[in-house]
Amino acid sequence: MAKRTIDSFYKRVSPPQSKKPKTEETPLSFTHHPSYPHPIAALPPSIANPLASIRDAQPKTIANQPHLDLLYFHPLIPSPTARDLFQFLRRELPFYRVQYTIRRGGQPTQINNPRFTTVFGIDATSQFIPPTRPDATAIADTDAITTAPSIPVDTKTHNPISPTKYQYTPRPIPECLDTLRHHIEAAIGDGSTYNFCLVNYYASGNDSISYHSDDERFLGANPSIASISLGAQRDFLMRHKPTQAGSNQQPVKFGLASGDMVVMRGETQANWLHSIPKRKGSEAQMGRINITFRKAVVSGGTDNYYTYNVGKGPVCRWDEREGKMCQSGGGT
Ligand SMILES: O=C(O)CCC(=O)C(=O)O
Numbered sequence: 210m211a212k213r214t215i216d217s218f219y220k221r222v223s224p225p226q227s228k229k230p231k232t233e234e235t236p237l238s239f240t241h242h243p244s245y246p247h248p249i250a251a252l253p254p255s256i257a258n259p260l261a262s263i264r265d266a267q268p269k270t271i272a273n274q275p276h277l278d279l280l281y282f283h284p285l286i287p288s289p290t291a292r293d294l295f296q297f298l299r300r301e302l303p304f305y306r307v308q309y310t311i312r313r314g315g316q317p318t319q320i321n322n323p324r325f326t327t328v329f330g331i332d333a334t335s336q337f338i339p340p341t342r343p344d345a346t347a348i349a350d351t352d353a354i355t356t357a358p359s360i361p362v363d364t365k366t367h368n369p370i371s372p373t374k375y376q377y378t379p380r381p382i383p384e385c386l387d388t389l390r391h392h393i394e395a396a397i398g399d400g401s402t403y404n405f406c407l408v409n410y411y412a413s414g415n416d417s418i419s420y421h422s423d424d425e426r427f428l429g430a431n432p433s434i435a436s437i438s439l440g441a442q443r444d445f446l447m448r449h450k451p452t453q454a455g456s457n458q459q460p461v462k463f464g465l466a467s468g469d470m471v472v473m474r475g476e477t478q479a480n481w482l483h484s485i486p487k488r489k490g491s492e493a494q495m496g497r498i499n500i501t502f503r504k505a506v507v508s509g510g511t512d513n514y515y516t517y518n519v520g521k522g523p524v525c526r527w528d529e530r531e532g533k534m535c536q537s538g539g540g541t
């Protein structure tokens with residue numbers, strides 16, 4: 210049987226032919242997977258081709274504060290491509306407005322995520338591979354090649370994982386985001402690899418993420434987190450965690466623009482907090498997408514990421530006529 214990479218495995222089919230003349234924006238193919246609420250378009254060449262050059266982008270190193278270790282690509286993606294990628298991802302990805310309950314002071318308290326989120330990927334104990342084929346004749350059947358979905362298997366044994374291993378059905382990173390992953394791993398060039406892609410959509414200046422650090426144990430020690438900004442410019446604030454010497458340091462502020470990438474690595478997560486505060490002003494009504502690539506090393510990471518970024522609520526899609534995210538019916 211011919212050896213095929215995981216990347217080449219995703220089903221690629223042409224969209225239904227219509228009488229409309231083809232424009233550059235017409236998606237050429239889709240990633241299909243039973244875990245997706247809908248097929249997810251692959252990048253059109255008008256975005257995929259210029260994106261290939263981001264591998265050569267040169268970052269600035271920011272390590273002028275205790276425990277801070279950042280790479281700042283300003284920009285990573287040139288502005289026309291960043292704009293097209295923003296519009297493409299907003300239109301094509303499924304998003305969620307996740308709600309969950311925590312106990313606060315002994316009382317169950319409902320938390321509403323103040324932004325739209327979505328996630329793809331699986332931790333390092335599992336991986337997506339094409340299902341094995343019994344004989345070579347199946348390969349001759351192009352339809353069989355293109356319709357079989359990739360399946361999650363145990364990384365060590367390559368046996369299919371138990372259906373009860375995870376609380377949520379993990380989703381493979383779709384081709385449009387996996388292409389980006391390959392390019393940014395090359396641009397960062399320090400050997401970091403990623404198996405998760407989290408996407409935030411801030412619909413306006415009223416959406417935000419409060420101070421936190423991505424220092425969960427399931428990311429291992431000194432995790433590398435690559436964070437890409439598209440769309441509206443927003444302030445990214447970082448401040449050192451409180452120390453014995455006090456906590457009244459001024460935050461470090463980056464005005465993250467469309468196409469920028471910040472890589473947080475080394476001891477950064479263990480020692481620093483970061484946030485995107487709410488904002489007013491001219492760009493406040495514009496949307497912003499943030500994409501983070503991360504590597505979860507144990508299975509708890511998969512459950513955590515799907516719980517807080519997909520959840521159990523309805524899927525939302527961008528509605529061009531309404532100019533906003535709308536619930537698209539059905540489940541997750
Ligand atoms: O939107 C951003 O730039 C930051 C997002 C973030 O910190 C996160 O998702 O953990």
Ligand SMILES: [Fe+2]
Binds near residue numbers: 422
């Ligand atoms: Fe974060």
